[in-house]
Amino acid sequence: MRILAIDHGSKRIGLAVGDTGHGVATPLKSIGAHDVFGELRAFVAKENIERIVIGMPLTLRGEKGAQAQKVEAFGKKLGSLLNLPVEFFDERLTSKMVLKDTQDKDAAAAAILLSDWLQAYQNKKT
Numbered sequence: 001m002r003i004l005a006i007d008h009g010s011k012r013i014g015l016a017v018g019d020t021g022h023g024v025a026t027p028l029k030s031i032g033a034h035d036v037f038g039e040l041r042a043f044v045a046k047e048n049i050e051r052i053v054i055g056m057p058l059t060l061r062g063e064k065g066a067q068a069q070k071v072e073a074f075g076k077k078l079g080s081l082l083n084l085p086v087e088f089f090d091e092r093l094t095s096k097m098v099l100k101d102t103q104d105k106d107a108a109a110a111a112i113l114l115s116d117w118l119q120a121y122q123n124k125k126t
Contacts, residue, residue, distance in 0.1 A: 001019065001020045001021070001050045001051060002017065002018075002019055002047060002048050002049050002050050002051075003017065003018050003019065003020065003049065003050070003051050003052070003053055003114060003117070003118070004016075004017055004040075004043070004044060004047070004049045004051075004052050004053070005017070005018065005025065005052075005053045005054075005055070005110045005111070005113050005114035005117065006052065006053070006054045006055065006075075006110060007055045007091065007106050007107075007109040007110040007113055008033070008054060008055065008057075008070075008071045008074055008075075009033060009106060010033060010067075010070075011032070011033055012030040012031065012032060012033055012106045013030060013031050013032075013033050013036055013106065014027070014029075014030045014104070014105070014106025014107040014108070014109050014110035015027075015028040015029055015030070015031065015043075015107055015110055016028055016107060016110035016111035016113070016114045017047060017049070017114075018111075018114045018115075018118055020118065020121055020122075023118045023119075023122060024118075025110075025111040025112075025113075025114035025115040025118060026111060027104060027107035027108050027110060027111035028107055028110075029104060029107050030104050030106040030107050037077075037078065037081055040078065040082070041081065041082060044082055044084065049084065050084065050085075051084060051085050051086075051087065052075070052078065052079065052082070052084055052085070052086045052087070053086075053087050053088075053089050053113065053114060053117045054071060054074070054075045054078075054086060054087070054088050054089070055071070055088075055089060055090075055091030055109070055110070055113045056068055056071060056072070056088040056089060056090055056091055057071060057091055058090055058091075062090075071088070072088065075088060087117075089113060089116065089117045089120075091109070091113050
């Protein structure tokens with residue numbers, strides 16, 4: 001199953017892609033956070049994406065704050081628009097795990113998020 005991971009920020013959105021068969025996440029690129037739906041629609045069709053995983057920015061206490069509510073609204077709209085399942089996955093500390101000299105930090109954060117999701121997916125299967 002082809003998966004698109006999204007690290008949603010207020011200015012940029014990081015994208016990564018992976019496959020449950022291989023269990024590998026690849027950072028792609030970042031795009032501007034405004035008017036992204038058309039670009040994501042084209043990408044999803046081109047790459048045969050079957051599921052979208054969006055990082056949920058929970059607080060350190062595991063609660064949803066204002067940014068988490070925005071991300072949730074974005075994900076619901078995207079899932080409806082693309083007619084694809086959208087899953088939210090805890091992204092706490094993924095941005096902190098990105099190396100300082102990484103060129104595209106948002107895409108790298110999306111890849112870390114997807115790697116974590118793929119590992120959890122594999123653990124559920126066994």
